[in-house]
Amino acid sequence: MSISLPNSAISVAVLLAAYNGRQWLAEQLESLFQQRAVSVTIFVSVDESSDGTAQWLSQLALTEPRLKLLVDNGRMGSAARNFFRLLRDVDITQYDYVAFADQDDIWLPTKLSRAVECLQKGYDGYSSDVTAFWPDGRKKLIKKSQPQQRWDFLFESPGPGCTFVMNASFVSQLQRCVQQNWTALQGFDYHDWFVYAFARANGFTWIIDEQPGILYRQHARNVVGANTGLGAFWSRARYVLRGGGFSQAILLTRLLGLNNEPFVRLWSARTRYGYLKLALHARQCRRHKREQLYFFLLCILSVLFPS
Template sequence: MIAPQAQGDCVTILMAVYNGADCLEEQLQSLLAQDHPCWHLVTSDDGSRDDSPAILADFADQVRARAEATGARIRVSNLQGPGQGGSENFLFLLRQAGRAALPGWIAFSDQDDVWLPDRLSRGLAALRARSDDGPALYCSRTWVSSSDLGERRLSAPRPRPTGFRNALVQNIASGNTILLNPAAADLVSTAVSRVPQVVVHDWWVYQLVSGAGGEVVHDDEPTLLYRQHAVNQIGANDTFWSRLKRVRQLLRGDFRDWNRINVAALRSAGTALTPPNRALLEDFARLPDLPLPLRLHRLSRLGLYRQSTISTVALWVAALLRRL
């Protein structure tokens, strides 16, 4: 169990772990190097068969000792995950955070990245600079890196505005960079108790926050090293071959299946979505059942878009082939 803690400027960091021993220690040490002084790491190990549980236990001892010696406002809680895969593990973490009334700021963390020292402080500054206290999500670009953290390149830019019309058909919120303000954390932790299934947790969170009328801030500056290796669950999707893989997924109907799951998840949020966005969701859900001319006409009227011209063309191809 996670002990309740008063809200404040502390950030709850949710980390899903599974057989991450090769890279986990570097990521944990990058948390200790954060220039934001108050955080609570909550990990959920999903049945690792390597040394991950021992590494997490040792890190919890290390953090406890540092906090006792220096008064640092840092702590660690290690949980046992549900054993149902990465996305369900993150949903489990969100449910546990909601039940324990943890601090309002929530960040997601992968087990194999390395955070830059301002990963948290940069996101906090961006969200605090807003003029209202409604739901808001921060995310950023990353340094896409090889398994040894070399060969770095910037992740894809996001030149078009964020928002629900983008979120319905594309995820631009890389989960390992997400930070939720207290209002967004409350929105997500409340909705997660009702959600039947998600494609990936970060896409669902982007859709939910934007659909509820919240602001999504995408930072053009990278905040972490995004390690690429043979067992990435998703990967950066910024190479020719990864894009070709996405086209194949579209043609065989994966995009259509994802959309059905996303629509069901968003419907479960009920009145959390704004009335215009609930109407947009229902219009989007009806698209595949329309005759081709009307389907293309409605898609144009809905104003859905992706971040690049080629991916927007792929959206129209999906509509043409009834793969939405």
């Protein structure tokens, strides 16, 4: 690691969305506070919980100045809405970088310094591969660092949002977009996908690092999780064929002002012909070659069985 600056030299605002996470938060927060070569402030938004999450965090914040608990916002109902709330409400003007954090992972000590090192090469946003781990001790590298494609941002995230680190100038523009589109964003289910798409659609640069920076905890209450294997494919297939996946992609294009883009107009009407044309662009719509094949098959299934 080439960065060896004092802790006060680089400031990072970490936005953490919590919901019934009391059993994991102590270990996660400890890994955040142990980040090397950066000064960390953690802003936490707690979705209405029943396990004492908010009360425990309130007590910790009394003695830990690096922890800032946002005021109660009631029931938000999803991780995406919670993260959008953090983006809307946290003042990031005093920070150099902004990162997202889930409540249940474990960050390696150089996760943020590695991200900053990459961003300082001229990028606005950063994400990475992760090492998924299970309660029984299993671990698996989840690769997301395949080469970016022309339209991948309209159909997928560049990795889990908990790996995201972004420079403050990019986030300030992202915040304005979130504030201006607040009502419409309540219908969009993936904050990480939206952030990446906003970056790519507006000419910001993004790097997907092949070096994992976090241990990505897998358990029964994961919102998305590692998402690997044939079972995950069929789960996504059912979601897409019921209309969810393409509906989200169409909403995304509208939020980004891309609905009149010729490529988008090819398929956004969701006709059989449109799905067929989209199938022919599968290589441009996903990064991983296997996912390109899956995407092609899902488009063909949508031709045969339109939602």
